[in-house]
Amino acid sequence: MTSGPPWILGHRGSPTEAPENTLVSLRRALDLGLDGVEYDLQPCATGEPVLLHDETLDRTTDGSGPVRTATLPEITGLEAGSWFDPSFRGEPLPLLEEALELGRNSNGDVAMHMIELKDPTLVSEVARELRSLSHPLSVRIASFHRSVCLEARDLGLETMLIATRATESDRVFVRDERISAYATAPGGWEASAAPWSCEQWSWAVDHPEDLLDACRRPLFGFNTNRPRRALATRELVRMTPEDDGPFPLRVPLLEVPEPHVIERGGAVHGEWSGSWNIRLQVRNPFGFGVRAALALQLHGGAFQVAGLPVLLRLRPGERAEVPLSIEGGSWSPGNDPVIQVWFEWEAGPGRAGGAGTGLLLDHPLERVRSLHLGEGALRLPMLREHPGAPPASAVLERKGDALVLSVEDPGDVADARAILRLGHVVRVGGHGVRIPLPADLESLDANRSLLFSAGFEGRSSEGERVLRRWCGGLPYGLRSGAPGRLFLRRS
Numbered sequence: 001m002t003s004g005p006p007w008i009l010g011h012r013g014s015p016t017e018a019p020e021n022t023l024v025s026l027r028r029a030l031d032l033g034l035d036g037v038e039y040d041l042q043p044c045a046t047g048e049p050v051l052l053h054d055e056t057l058d059r060t061t062d063g064s065g066p067v068r069t070a071t072l073p074e075i076t077g078l079e080a081g082s083w084f085d086p087s088f089r090g091e092p093l094p095l096l097e098e099a100l101e102l103g104r105n106s107n108g109d110v111a112m113h114m115i116e117l118k119d120p121t122l123v124s125e126v127a128r129e130l131r132s133l134s135h136p137l138s139v140r141i142a143s144f145h146r147s148v149c150l151e152a153r154d155l156g157l158e159t160m161l162i163a164t165r166a167t168e169s170d171r172v173f174v175r176d177e178r179i180s181a182y183a184t185a186p187g188g189w190e191a192s193a194a195p196w197s198c199e200q201w202s203w204a205v206d207h208p209e210d211l212l213d214a215c216r217r218p219l220f221g222f223n224t225n226r227p228r229r230a231l232a233t234r235e236l237v238r239m240t241p242e243d244d245g246p247f248p249l250r251v252p253l254l255e256v257p258e259p260h261v262i263e264r265g266g267a268v269h270g271e272w273s274g275s276w277n278i279r280l281q282v283r284n285p286f287g288f289g290v291r292a293a294l295a296l297q298l299h300g301g302a303f304q305v306a307g308l309p310v311l312l313r314l315r316p317g318e319r320a321e322v323p324l325s326i327e328g329g330s331w332s333p334g335n336d337p338v339i340q341v342w343f344e345w346e347a348g349p350g351r352a353g354g355a356g357t358g359l360l361l362d363h364p365l366e367r368v369r370s371l372h373l374g375e376g377a378l379r380l381p382m383l384r385e386h387p388g389a390p391p392a393s394a395v396l397e398r399k400g401d402a403l404v405l406s407v408e409d410p411g412d413v414a415d416a417r418a419i420l421r422l423g424h425v426v427r428v429g430g431h432g433v434r435i436p437l438p439a440d441l442e443s444l445d446a447n448r449s450l451l452f453s454a455g456f457e458g459r460s461s462e463g464e465r466v467l468r469r470w471c472g473g474l475p476y477g478l479r480s481g482a483p484g485r486l487f488l489r490r491s
Contacts, residue, residue: 003107006214007035007221008230009114011204012053015225015478016335019084020060021051023094023102029227030105036112036138038203038223041096041126043119046072049096049126055118058465059083059475061093068119096129103135112138114160114223120148127155140181149179162203164424166192174198181220185424186210189217191440204424208233208247208363216244225478232361236285239359243285249341249363250281253482256329256367256471258381269302271383272367272472272481273329280322282341284314289346290358294322297362299335303328308339313346329367332385333472333481337365366482369471371452373398374489379408380454382468392468394418394454398488399434405454406432413458413466419474421453421483426476428457437488452486 013025026037041049057063061078081091141152142160149159160181165188175197183201199220206226211233214222224230254276295309307324344358377397392411397404410416418433427433453473460466472481
């Protein structure tokens with residue numbers, strides 16, 4: 001298996017196969033052949049760095065409340081696996097010193113550790129733990145806070161400033177302050193043509209087209225929630241250096257209609273459902289003939305499918321269309337179906353350059369909703385994510401240079417807190433929350449949209465965490481489905 005650049009790290013480990021920010025998830029990423037891992041740190045009450053993304057324990061452990069109020073004995077007694085799947089019951093919440101013991105990947109190479117500090121007070125403690133290591137390790141201390149990067153640099157650590165998109169201000173900062181690396185969200189490098197003095201990275205690169213772009217640039221490195229897809233894409237680019245076409249598999253979005261329940265043959269599919277007739281596009285990016293086997297892989301929900309599997313023979317550069325009929329869905333946004341294509345080499349010496357018999361690529365079949373917003377306010381009905389859930393709604397409004405979301409009817413959610421996503425920015429507030437619109441909004445034409453999702457979270461009458469959403473994409477990233485699309489109408 002080839003390595004970087006770009007170097008590929010597992011975002012919170014391998015979070016689609018194991019519970020995020022746990023040792024089993026980090027080991028899984030390294031076992032798959034990734035070059036390293038990324039994970040988040042929060043401080044507990046006694047100061048030790050704990051692998052946790054959120055400020056609270058509620059989402060990914062059997063504890064509750066802020067992590068910074070939990071003592072080390074309380075932290076070590078928590079269970080952090082069964083929320084993901086019962087087979088991971090008993091998986092502990094790890095400390096930084098345990099994660100740092102993971103020194104090599106399955107190829108025997110020294111592992112990279114991208115350590116994101118969620119709390120600026122952790123820098124000195126992380127530096128102390130790194131100085132005590134007895135084995136080699138490649139580390140980048142990452143943060144959205146410039147102050148963290150400066151403090152880590154002064155302590156002799158390799159640092160990484162994180163942002164949503166590359167800006168001239170950040171370029172000057174990392175150059176003048178000798179910051180080691182800079183990372184953006186997917187697509188965040190597109191507007192930057194000026195030279196950078198540091199390593200260029202991206203974070204949470206998951207979509208096939210974004211992965212293809214990251215590997216072609218190439219970036220110095222990136223992290224991903226989709227390790228297998230990322231490794232396959234890097235191998236694709238290595239094998240087809242002259243190819244500049246789109247990802248070899250193109251899949252239309254599945255637009256989900258207004259909330260309703262589909263019932264066919266006694267099966268109730270829920271509100272995150274629909275009926276679609278689409279055409280898949282597949283092309284041969286290789287300089288030799290291939291067999292292309294297409295299949296559908298389900299990850300939850302109830303679907304009826306016609307048109308797959310199918311086997312094609314494609315000459316070099318040849319394209320084909322495959323009609324697909326799919327009906328069904330689920331109650332709640334979650335993992336979408338995936339279209340897989342297995343490119344198998346046809347007979348001939350040296351056809352694949354020693355890359356084995358074929359290459360497996362995949363592309364999500366994303367269910368989305370679209371919203372067109374003008375200057376007025378819109379009521380957003382929340383999905384009923386389980387049978388019997390009461391109606392709930394929020395109000396979205398454009399106010400000047402910002403979007404504002406307010407909880408209108410919380411339904412079955414007590415102490416509801418509004419959640420708004422725009423692009424790769426997510427904000428959580430109280431009754432309402434706002435996010436500034438992009439500075440280059442006027443450059444968007446009528447056919448371009450922004451990634452978007454909205455909802456609110458709180459507690460049920462039994463005290464359990466409840467999340468109500470207008471569409472997928474919340475919470476950000478994992479097992480939440482694809483975000484919606486927001487089109488802003490000019491008045």
